[in-house]
Amino acid sequence: MKAFTVSKAVTALMLAGLVLLPLYSQLSGNIFILTLFTRIVILALAAASLNLIMGFGGMMSFGHAAYLGIGGYAVGMLAQEGVGSGFIQFPVALAASAIYALVIGALSLRTRGVYFIMITLAFAQMAYYVASGLARYGGDDGLTVYKRSDFSGLINLSNRTQFYYLCLACLFGVVFLIWRIANSRFGLVLQGLRSNEQRMQAIGFPSKRYQLVCFVISGTMCGLAGALLANNTDFVSPAVMYWTRSGDLMVMVILGGMGTLFGPVMGAVVYLLLEEFLSQLTEYWALIMGPLLLLIVLFGRGGIMGLLGRLNRG
Amino acid sequence: MLLVVEQFLNGLQFGLLLFLLAAGLTLVFGIMDLVNLAHGSLYMMGAYFAATFAAWTGSFLLGALLALGATLVLGIVLEMSALRHLYGRDHLDHVLATFGLILFFNEAVRLIWGPAGLALPLPVWLTVPVPILPGIHYPAYRLAIIAVALLVALLLYLGVMRTRIGMLIRAGASNREMIGALGINIKLLYTLVFGLGAALAGLAGLMQAPILTVQIGMGENILILAFVIIVIGGIGSIRGAFLAAILVGMIDTLGRAFLPNLLRQVLSGAAASTAAPALSSMLIYLLMAIVLVVRPEGLFPANRR
Numbered sequence: 001m002k003a004f005t006v007s008k009a010v011t012a013l014m015l016a017g018l019v020l021l022p023l024y025s026q027l028s029g030n031i032f033i034l035t036l037f038t039r040i041v042i043l044a045l046a047a048a049s050l051n052l053i054m055g056f057g058g059m060m061s062f063g064h065a066a067y068l069g070i071g072g073y074a075v076g077m078l079a080q081e082g083v084g085s086g087f088i089q090f091p092v093a094l095a096a097s098a099i100y101a102l103v104i105g106a107l108s109l110r111t112r113g114v115y116f117i118m119i120t121l122a123f124a125q126m127a128y129y130v131a132s133g134l135a136r137y138g139g140d141d142g143l144t145v146y147k148r149s150d151f152s153g154l155i156n157l158s159n160r161t162q163f164y165y166l167c168l169a170c171l172f173g174v175v176f177l178i179w180r181i182a183n184s185r186f187g188l189v190l191q192g193l194r195s196n197e198q199r200m201q202a203i204g205f206p207s208k209r210y211q212l213v214c215f216v217i218s219g220t221m222c223g224l225a226g227a228l229l230a231n232n233t234d235f236v237s238p239a240v241m242y243w244t245r246s247g248d249l250m251v252m253v254i255l256g257g258m259g260t261l262f263g264p265v266m267g268a269v270v271y272l273l274l275e276e277f278l279s280q281l282t283e284y285w286a287l288i289m290g291p292l293l294l295l296i297v298l299f300g301r302g303g304i305m306g307l308l309g310r311l312n313r314g
Numbered sequence: 315m316l317l318v319v320e321q322f323l324n325g326l327q328f329g330l331l332l333f334l335l336a337a338g339l340t341l342v343f344g345i346m347d348l349v350n351l352a353h354g355s356l357y358m359m360g361a362y363f364a365a366t367f368a369a370w371t372g373s374f375l376l377g378a379l380l381a382l383g384a385t386l387v388l389g390i391v392l393e394m395s396a397l398r399h400l401y402g403r404d405h406l407d408h409v410l411a412t413f414g415l416i417l418f419f420n421e422a423v424r425l426i427w428g429p430a431g432l433a434l435p436l437p438v439w440l441t442v443p444v445p446i447l448p449g450i451h452y453p454a455y456r457l458a459i460i461a462v463a464l465l466v467a468l469l470l471y472l473g474v475m476r477t478r479i480g481m482l483i484r485a486g487a488s489n490r491e492m493i494g495a496l497g498i499n500i501k502l503l504y505t506l507v508f509g510l511g512a513a514l515a516g517l518a519g520l521m522q523a524p525i526l527t528v529q530i531g532m533g534e535n536i537l538i539l540a541f542v543i544i545v546i547g548g549i550g551s552i553r554g555a556f557l558a559a560i561l562v563g564m565i566d567t568l569g570r571a572f573l574p575n576l577l578r579q580v581l582s583g584a585a586a587s588t589a590a591p592a593l594s595s596m597l598i599y600l601l602m603a604i605v606l607v608v609r610p611e612g613l614f615p616a617n618r619r
Binding site for chain 1: 398399405409411418421432587591602607
């Protein structure tokens with residue numbers, strides 16, 4: 001393993017940029033960029049969690065946005081019912097995501113390949129319709145979160161900088177966790193299952209159980225992103241669970257580099273900045289984004305991380 | 315009684331419409347091994363073409379025919395320009411690339427037709443209610459949809475099972491290298507199959523157009539239903555798609571119509587009216603979950619080699 005590679009340098013640069021961003025925002029007086037990057041960091045967290053099952057576990061989930069909604073609705077509903085404490089809201093958000101992941105995972109993992117893609121998609125869509133049907137919590141129109149989660153003086157979520165650093169800390173924590181998982185015995189079994197499930201079964205690993213645990217861990221992590229997202233936008237609606245959101249998350253993972261540690265984070269940064277840039281350029285930004293995705297799929301194997309790796313080899 | 319018959323026919327009509335969509339999807343998947351999310355976009359384009367051409371020509375039927383041709387051509391162009399390069403790649407690549415196509419189509423429609431929806435008015439002779447049973451009338455147009463979809467299903471069956479092209483299609487589904495080696499032009503065959511799938515989606519879209527508004531994103535929700543149908547019916551199986559489509563259409567329609575009343579008998583009024591919309595939209599997904607538990611490969615899996 002080389003000490004210095006282009007991809008490592010770029011990753012370090014990006015991470016340093018993320019850490020120093022509030023400073024830049026403060027000095028330049030550009031508040032918008034901090035708001036934008038808070039969103040980017042939260043969605044990077046969601047993308048990183050998706051990468052755990054897609055990149056390391058080989059499970060192509062097309063319904064990951066459901067957890068964004070579940071985490072968000074947990075915060076929103078509790079706030080609506082008068083439970084404002086983040087010490088209750090966040091654990092509930094994580095637990096709800098974990099339970100959903102357990103049920104959906106147990107059902108979806110009975111299948112594989114393209115069936116798995118379609119089924120996770122369909123279940124996420126079901127969650128979307130259920131949320132649309134919740135008349136008490138805004139239904140289609142969504143639910144305004146009037147008060148952000150209260151951590152009784154420990155951290156103030158209404159303070160932009162503090163909230164940004166909370167999100168960033170969560171992101172780093174999750175990436176660290178994924179790193180530890182990927183290199184643990186558990187993670188090695190998962191990666192073995194990704195390469196050849198039959199062989200692993202023949203050795204005697206209960207493959208579905210390993211995959212299900214991974215699926216639940218990933219869903220729980222994304223539920224955290226959902227709880228943060230609801231706090232960031234002060235609003236949660238069925239639209240966060242819409243299937244195009246799941247598609248966005250998948251694109252971030254692929255764009256950055258599936259199965260790499262920091263690839264999804266980079267993918268989220270690049271994808272969302274590109275979206276921001278294009279939407280300022282023209283109202284019809286998706287007209288460019290769509291074909292761009294097609295080109296990335298056709299020619300950009302391995303995503304940005306793959307590209308940087310090739311640069312290194314010269 | 316009246317309501318039951320009416321909803322039953324509505325369910326049948328919706329199911330048959332879903333079949334047209336699912337048939338194209340499953341055909342393309344079974345033969346080219348391509349997951350095409352943009353299938354819903356073709357459905358939407360069919361509806362937009364029909365609304366536009368009908369307004370130009372002043373005739374519903376002529377507009378529908380032109381729209382059918384236009385979606386066929388669009389499908390062929392799409393296959394030749396973009397999707398052809400995706401054959402043999404990972405399914406994940408298909409999903410992402412066609413996801414990009416959806417973004418493109420939605421935006422293109424917004425650019426060309428504007429963000430507001432269109433309406434496709436029906437000719438008078440299709441709006442009259444037709445007596446189907448003594449005392450029970452049903453809209454002629456919905457009956458026409460049922461008739462057309464059944465006819466198409468029959469033609470599809472005969473075409474795939476009884477003609478030479480159909481034989482090639484089935485051969486291509488079971489072993490693509492071999493029929494290539496036997497001198498069949500696979501590229502042309504694939505383009506043809508994709509065009510056929512596109513035309514079926516377009517037909518579904520243009521027939522649905524007068525019932526719902528023609529709008530951006532109309533293909534996406536129904537695409538997911540088509541996925542559910544394919545999963546229930548078994549990927550690559552047209553027969554499975556047909557039966558599963560009818561099943562899903564019935565359950566969805568009847569559930570939405572009768573579940574609220576059923577719930578009201580069990581629960582209190584307020585609880586029932588809260589739970590009913592959420593529960594009735596969950597029904598088909600529950601059905602899918604049950605099918606997955608009992609038969610993970612679908613109810614009617616396509617014959618394996």
